[in-house]
Amino acid sequence: MTTQVTLTKTPNAQVTQLDAMVIGAGVAGLYQLHKLREMGMNVRGYEAGTGVGGTWYWNRYPGARFDSQAEIYQYWFSEELYKSWQPSERFPAQPETERWLNHVADRLDLKKDIQFSTRISSAHYNEDAGRWTVTTDTGETIDTQFLIACCGMLSAPLKDRFPGQDSFHGEIHHTGLWPKEGVDFKGKRVAVIGTGATGIQVIQSIAPEVGSMKVFVRTPQYIVPMKNYKYSKENWAKWGERFHELKARVRQTFAGFDYDFEAPPWADLTRQQRTDILEQHWLEGSLSLWLATFPEIFYDEEVSEEVSKFVRDKMRARLHNDPKLCDLLIPTDYGFGTHRVPLENKYLEVYLQDNVEAVDCRTAPIEEIVPEGIRTADGKIHEVDVIVLAVGFDAGSGALSRIDIRGRDGRALKQQWQEEIRTAMGLQVYGYPNLFTTGAPLAPSAALCNMTTCLQQQVDWITGCIDHALRNGKQTVEATKAFEDAWVEHHDEVASKTLVVKTDSWYMGSNVDGKPRRLLSYIGGVGNYHKRCDEIAAEGYPGFAMS
Template identity: 45%
Template sequence: MSSASISKGAAGTAPTSNMHFDAIVIGAGFTGLYQLHLLRGRLGLKVKVLERGDGVGGTWYWNRYPGARCDSESHSYCYYFDDEILQEWEWSERYPQQPEIVRYLNFVADKLELKRDIEFGANVTAARYDEAANLWHVETEAGEVFTAKYFITGVGCLSSANVPNIPGRDSFKGDWYHTGQWPHEGVDFTGKRVGQIGTGSTGIQAVPVIAETAEHLTVFQRTANYSIPAQNGPLSDEFKKWAKQNTDEIRRKMHASTNGHPFLFEDRDAADVTDAERQAIYEKAWEVGGLRFRAVFRDLLIDKAANDTAAEFLKGKIREIVKDPQKAEILATIDHPFATKRPPIDTGYFEAYNRDNVSIVDLRKTPIVEITEKGVRTADQEYELDIIVFATGFDAMTGSLLKLGIVGRGGVPLSKAWEAGPRTYLGLQVAGFPNMFTITGPGSPSVLSNMPVAIEQHVEWVADCIEHMEKNGIDRIEPTEEAVAGWVDHVNDAANATLLPQAGHSWYLGANVPGKPRVFMPYAGGMARFRKICDEVAADGYRGFAFSNDGVPQSGLHAAQ
């Protein structure tokens, strides 16, 4: 579609300058690249992507910690909107490492000639909606001010580092790093006494790699975690050929699945088989590895008794692998149902504790009191360290959005609108913030799914919506308060229909960030169900959204059901 076929509406009266655009997109990861491609290529709009990093990659540009690797299988962790890209790109491993993912995103950006519309090193510090002009004013740390009718955030769900404010942290004489802000030149652990705080997905990936070169690694564990072996390895030529020949079938499965992965849940419950059969199923799934383990029974996340069978199997594996009974007990004393926190997959995590240079501290029994000049002091002793690694995760889903300094209609900051927790409609828009779209925002499947699948769905929905607005000369879109309230209730109901809220210390609830409201943020109803809801909303005249021109609401905008 050429730009001539698009009606610019109110944006046509905007100031003409090289700082004014039809749309501004924040972030040059999976979201930003595809959103730019659709808005520029399909709709013919003038688009600028602002990226605080010096290159494309988004979350993967920053997450360069030891062992950083995707937990979705590589043939599914990529764009499926372009068959030519699918045929040309070739993954090397079942689970790609960070450098390979960044190479892939650069390959896509170069092939689609996207970089000319991306400004790198642009750290957004404020975004304010000007109601009179119906424009978003977006400011960067360098003092630049951009304006646009549409403001689209692709800042990532796991990109705002959560650095714990432990007393004495800044008095430490050694070096400390957060896994989400890792030095691009890397860190040399050779001969160093290293302390790692945190054993979530990131920490589980980092431990085996750090242990290989550190003189000694002390892992400080607050919450013991399940983990399943990735069984990673190079992809065979046979598999690569199969993946390229079956892209339609892979896409169909990802769109039909609960979590956007290229496999479906087995059509059976844990109680449908004998104890011996169940044990054999789990053993086989362990050998296959990865997130497929979660799909061997359909009721693992909705029935506690079923979940207990998987939990006990996995705890047994930990005790079997870790030879030191004391270490094994610390690692296997897990207080939440399986997969109610993000289910990690690993390469040699539990095996690392069999090394003489790796020890573990149970922070439930001896919590950290402070960080000293020499290291970490717990309730019973001080651990002298040269390096501290904070594998403490992220201010997930909302942190990166709130850091943008977003202010909506009437001067209301997003932080104020969300002071009791995030409130969106479909994870896409916030009442009081016209023409702002939050890709994979809170209230969408996002982190509970294979992210590229969720991103493609959201980006395409937003592009379709903007095309509808431009063709019909519509100035503004935002959800009604009734639609937001209804969606928040639905998100809560979907979560409560599962075991997910039972992990009370999960970052799904924001429990890892002091002072953050405890609200279950992602949509647990499944990616396939979510896609269907979004399609129905659009087909029903964008049910739950309010369109307007110069303050006059348009038709077809009844509340969400």
């Protein structure tokens, strides 16, 4: 099918007329474009990058790779598509994942309907017409009935993080905006700011080539060693035989993986039995230690402390019990799993190198970037040639807040979310008819899910909702205030029972000054969320007003 885009002349410019437009060409955006084309809609995708990939286009920093296994980080709508790609390893690196998403786009012939190198500047709802007027940074105006934002939950980098960044005489790069041509670290003095999942991948990857490296550590992270082995054709053929089993499985588990909490209750086990389970999952080398051992780590402080101690002991041994490094790199003020848990490969061993220094930013925070490097609160200037900003994102809400989105009565989404972050299941926001979202706050896809599982489920639900409306002669869909209120209340009730809300992290928006505090992800479980979405669809979408 070929999309026909209609251009209507106005007194000042041409306006692109669409039935639907999709923002973003990552995992969700590609699938959403495919689904709407299948419906026969006049649809176009818009992407800021020069190619497809979303996260896997922008995050091309050294060591970037996903931590969901290749066999489940997949599209599930086509068994043929699944079997047509051959991953080289269990956790493929960024270049391979970008190639995979290009493979998907080419197989489905999607690129002809995507406009690249185009950022969305504004989107204003026209109440009289029941349509959205969207503008781009290239000067284009789009008139569309449905607006589907697949902008990504981690796509708004905090790039202007420190005063004086423009004064630095060397190179400075944010991991989420990494240059395609790469960065030469060989023999250079390098600073890495941040030790979250991204920082860890960078640090362990560039350590062998730097002249020296200073890692600025504020919040230490619990880690799990990644076990990443190669996949042969025979391996992949076996996974292909399990396509339908895996497809069903990931929709039902707590976090959208193929593993789930299946151990007996913590209280029913002996100390040795608990340790055996933890050891088994530690050696398994995936996120299963976090998401498939004991759910009690999320809400029982005693269990959380025991599991945290298990991981601390593993980390301490790898640091050779060095008191300074252990104090700086091993968390003690929050529990395992209440932050995002990174997988790593000999990350801790980097700090045992003679040319690597861990700088304590708890006692001497970074004050500013100066021409020579980084000045900390103790007055010391750390002279470096390259600064890597692994300082994260305005997660969940940031991608949409950076667009001037205005709904009914001129309400501005950015302003609303500065006061309180609210959505209706992360699928719509009351007051913004015909605006649908994936990867938005208050859904598992905001951060606590194998992303391909949750993003595809949301795309399927959105497509079904639009189809239902049109088949019933309706032109607008909007979540009601009552439904949104009820979902926010339920979300908060579930979250309040966990230890996650007691921890400062980007999960809670704590990494962005002034951001309202609320758990960004729904933590009631992917399976439960999917079940509720399916019920709403089966009942004719109650809570979503159609007119």
